Amino acid sequence: MKNKAFLTTSIPYVNAPPHIGYALEAVQTDTLARFYRQHRYQTYFLSGSDENAIKNVETAEKNGVTPQAWVDLNSEKFLELKKSLNLTFDQFIKTSSPKHHAGAQYFWKLCQEDIYKKKYTGLYCVGCENFYEAGEFADDICPLHNRKLEKVVEENYFFRLSKYQKELEEIIEKGTIQIFPENRRKETLQFVKKGLQDFSISRPKERTKGWGIPVPDDETQMIYVWFDALTNYITALDLKENGELFQEFWMTNDNKIHVIGKDIFKFHAIYWPTMLLSAKLPLPNKIFIHGFITSGGKKMSKSLGNVIDPFTAVEKYGTDAIRYYLLREIPALNDGDFSYSRLGELYNTDLANELGNLVSRVTTLGERDGLEIEIALLSSKYGELITRFEFNQVLEDIWNKIKGLNKQINDFAPWKKTAEERKVFLTQIILEINYLSQELRPFIPETAEKIFQATQGKIHKLPSLFPKIL
Numbered sequence: 001m002k003n004k005a006f007l008t009t010s011i012p013y014v015n016a017p018p019h020i021g022y023a024l025e026a027v028q029t030d031t032l033a034r035f036y037r038q039h040r041y042q043t044y045f046l047s048g049s050d051e052n053a054i055k056n057v058e059t060a061e062k063n064g065v066t067p068q069a070w071v072d073l074n075s076e077k078f079l080e081l082k083k084s085l086n087l088t089f090d091q092f093i094k095t096s097s098p099k100h101h102a103g104a105q106y107f108w109k110l111c112q113e114d115i116y117k118k119k120y121t122g123l124y125c126v127g128c129e130n131f132y133e134a135g136e137f138a139d140d141i142c143p144l145h146n147r148k149l150e151k152v153v154e155e156n157y158f159f160r161l162s163k164y165q166k167e168l169e170e171i172i173e174k175g176t177i178q179i180f181p182e183n184r185r186k187e188t189l190q191f192v193k194k195g196l197q198d199f200s201i202s203r204p205k206e207r208t209k210g211w212g213i214p215v216p217d218d219e220t221q222m223i224y225v226w227f228d229a230l231t232n233y234i235t236a237l238d239l240k241e242n243g244e245l246f247q248e249f250w251m252t253n254d255n256k257i258h259v260i261g262k263d264i265f266k267f268h269a270i271y272w273p274t275m276l277l278s279a280k281l282p283l284p285n286k287i288f289i290h291g292f293i294t295s296g297g298k299k300m301s302k303s304l305g306n307v308i309d310p311f312t313a314v315e316k317y318g319t320d321a322i323r324y325y326l327l328r329e330i331p332a333l334n335d336g337d338f339s340y341s342r343l344g345e346l347y348n349t350d351l352a353n354e355l356g357n358l359v360s361r362v363t364t365l366g367e368r369d370g371l372e373i374e375i376a377l378l379s380s381k382y383g384e385l386i387t388r389f390e391f392n393q394v395l396e397d398i399w400n401k402i403k404g405l406n407k408q409i410n411d412f413a414p415w416k417k418t419a420e421e422r423k424v425f426l427t428q429i430i431l432e433i434n435y436l437s438q439e440l441r442p443f444i445p446e447t448a449e450k451i452f453q454a455t456q457g458k459i460h461k462l463p464s465l466f467p468k469i470l
Contacts, residue, residue, distance in 0.1 A: 003036075003039075003040065003041040003042065003255075004041060004042045004043070004248070004249065004253045004255055005032075005033070005036040005041045005042070005043045005253075005255045005257065006043075006044050006046070006249040006250065006256045006257065007029050007032050007033050007036070007043070007045045007046070007257050007259065008029070008045075008046045008047070008233050008257070008258050008259065009025050009026055009029045009046070009047045009048075009089075009259055009260075010025065010258075010260045010261065010264060010268075011047070011048040011049055011050040011093070011095065011229060011232055012049065012050060012078065013050050013053050013055060013056065014049045014050065014051055014056065014070075014071050014074035014075050014077075014078060015053070015055050015056045015058075015059040015070070015074065016059070016074065017074055017077045017078075017309075018077060018078050018081055018310060019307050019308060019310065020307075020308035020310050020313065020326075020338055021261070021292060021293045021300065022078070022081075022310075023081065023085060023310040023322070023326065024293055024326045024330055025259055025260070025261065025290060026047065026085060026087055027085055027087075027322075027323050027326050028259055028288075028290060028326075028332070028389070028391065029045065029047075029089075029259045030045070030085070030086075030087045030088055030442075031323075031327060031386070031391060031442045031443055032259070032386065032387075032389075032442070033045040033088055033089070034088060034441060034442035034445060035380065035383075035387075035442040037088075038438075038442060039379065039383070041255075042248075044090050044091075044237075044245065044248075044249045045088060045089040045090050046089060046091050046093065046232075046233065046236050047078075047087070047089040047093075048091075048092050048093035048094060048095065048232055048236065049071065049074075049075040049078055049092070049094050049095065050095055050225065050232075051067075051071040051075065051094055051096040052095050052096060052211065052212040052213060052222075052223075052225050052229070053225045054126055054203070054211075054225070055126050056070060056071055057208065057209050057211045067211045068096060071094075071096055075094055078092075079092055080311070081310065084311055084319065085314065085319060085322065085323065086319050086320075086323070086445060091236055093232050093235065093236035095229055099235065099236075099238075100228075100231075100232060100235045100236070101213050102235075102240050103231060103234070103235025103239045103240045104213050104223060104228045104231045104235060105213060105214075105215075105216045105223075106239060106240040107231045107234070107239065107275075107279060108223060108227075109216055110278070111159065111279050113278070114159055114160040114163060114278045115157050115159055115160075115201065116158055116160070117158070118155065118156070118158055119153070119155045120152075120153070120154055120155070120156055120158075120200055121151070121152070121153045122200075123136075123140055123149035123150065123151060123152070124149060124150050124151075124152045125144075125147060125149050125150075126147070126150070128142060128144060130226070131152075131199070131200060132149060137149070144263060154200075154203070154204055154207070155204075156202045156203065156204070156221065156224075157200070157201050157202040157215060157218075157221060158199065158200055158201060159198060159199055159227070159274075159275070159278070160278075161196045161197060161198050161199050161270075161271070161274055162195075162196050164196070164273075164274040164278075165192065165195070165196045168192050168196070168273060168274055169189065169192050171273060171283065172188055172189045172269075173189065176283065177269070177273060177283055177285065177286070178285065178286045178287070179269055179286075179287050179289065180286065180287070180288045180289065180333065180388065181333035181334075184262065184265060184269075187265070188265060188266075188269040188270065191266065191270065192270060196270070196274075199271070200224060201223065201224045201227040202215050202222060202223055202224055203221065203224055204220065204221060204222075205220050205221060205222055208222045210222075212225065212228065213228050226267050226271065227271075227275070230267060230268070230272045230275065231275075233258070233284075234246060234250055234281070237249055237250055250281070250282060251281075251282060254285055255285055255286075256283075256284040256285050256286070257284070257285065257286040257288065258272075258284050258287045258288070259288045259290065260287065260288070260290070261289070261290060261291075262289050262290070262291055262292065263292075265287075265289050268287055269289075272284070290332065290333070290389075291330075291331070291333070291334045291335035291336065292335045293308075293330060293335070293337070293338050294335060294336070294337045295307065295308055295337070295338055295339070296337070296339050297337055308338050310322065313340075313343070316469070317343060317344075317469065318466070319446065320351075320445070320446055320447045321343070321346075321347050321351055321466065322343075323443060323444055324346070324350070324351060324395070324443065324444050325338070325343050325347075327391040327392065327395060327443055328346070328350070328391075328392055328395040328396070329342065329346060329392070330392070331392055332389045332390050332391045332392055332393075333390070344469060347466060347469060348468055348469065350399060351465070352464075352465075352467070352469075354399065354402050354403060354406060355399075355402055355447075355466070356465040356466045357406070358402055358405055359433060359451055359455075359462050359465060360461070360462060360463070360464060360465070361409065362409070362429055362430055362455075363430075363454050363459055363460065363461045363462045364461045365414060365426055366426055366455075366459030366460075366461075367459055367460050369419060369422060369423060369426065370458075371423065371426060371427065371430065371458075371459040372457060372458050372459065373427055373430055373431065373434075373455070373456060373457070373459065374456070374457075375431070375434050375452075375455070375456035375457075377438065378435055378439075380438075380439055382394045382397070382439060391443070394439075394443075395443060398436055398439055398440065401432070401436060405429060405432060405433065408429065409429065412425055414426060430455045430459060433451065433455050434451070434452060434455040434456055436451075437449075437451035437452040437455065438452065447465055447466075450462060451465075
């Protein structure tokens, strides 16, 4: 099997349970993985949790538990999304695991010639786990975390990011790494052209309170959480052991795709490629940068009380309804809004009325008439859109076809026709519904499989797929 795909989500901080924003990324990546598997690609889908952050230490202390107990508790909640959202990742890597610790230290040594130690004074945001320049934010307050930047004076290890200025420019300009959407590619290139500065890649052990991964041969320093976390994409594949997964999906694979949020583009599109260049390892091929989800038109925050819990949403509306909303309603390449009122509207119109009623009425007639239909497995018509991450465009087109099929049935009125007239008509309609179910498999897999099974071979009536919710 020559075609391969390696797909990764970002690994979120686990200082709190997951919200709907991470569910979006997980579902988007899962849709890609399912698409590739459906088309016989050898596919590996990786997810995980970022556990070595200072903010996890802070939150654990506030809750009166150890950092390990705290990250284990919340990592388990992220793992539970696999069942709740019907995700198909092959591995969930925890960065507090011995496997990752050993791999991250091994990667550090691969970059050794570009690492040096010096004293440094800078402004630091614990929420971002990142240093910023003076005046970069108004009043030196991080806009993402509404938190005053802390002045930090330390002696840390640094990575020679500046060394890779020209090489990274060429990589982005030539599309060696494809960055989606185009405006993010331009933003990344603009950032690089302003000039890359070496960045700190360690923290004193006392500031991290001993939590994290020690720097090789210097246990007074801990590896900076981003330098450690980014390596998860290859430590999970057994980098240190030069394992089979590493060879198969990183070293000899030209379809390595990272799916991330726009707030961490700098780490993935700038830091990570240069780290790989330093380690003399292959680069990723695509970085898909999705937008944020707002809630009721506002940024989600606990203080506003508008954080959406994906488990609660799934419990009320079902897994495929939530997957459909995230993939159809949230523009793949821009920000989008989540509201229960809009979810209820889409559930009742798109899923219950248009798709559900179409399948129910056609399979009812098909069963009554004793239809039997042989089905061929199809290649997707939407491959280009899906691999460009334009999931909402695919679903919009499919739903236009569903509306068209409903209109054809109403216009033809099969219940008024002879058995032979009805058979010819229903056979064609059922074939089209079956083909649409195959296109829908990556998006709403459970529903798509029910439709596929009901509309091939001996046709059988399919009960309501989406009972109406008031």
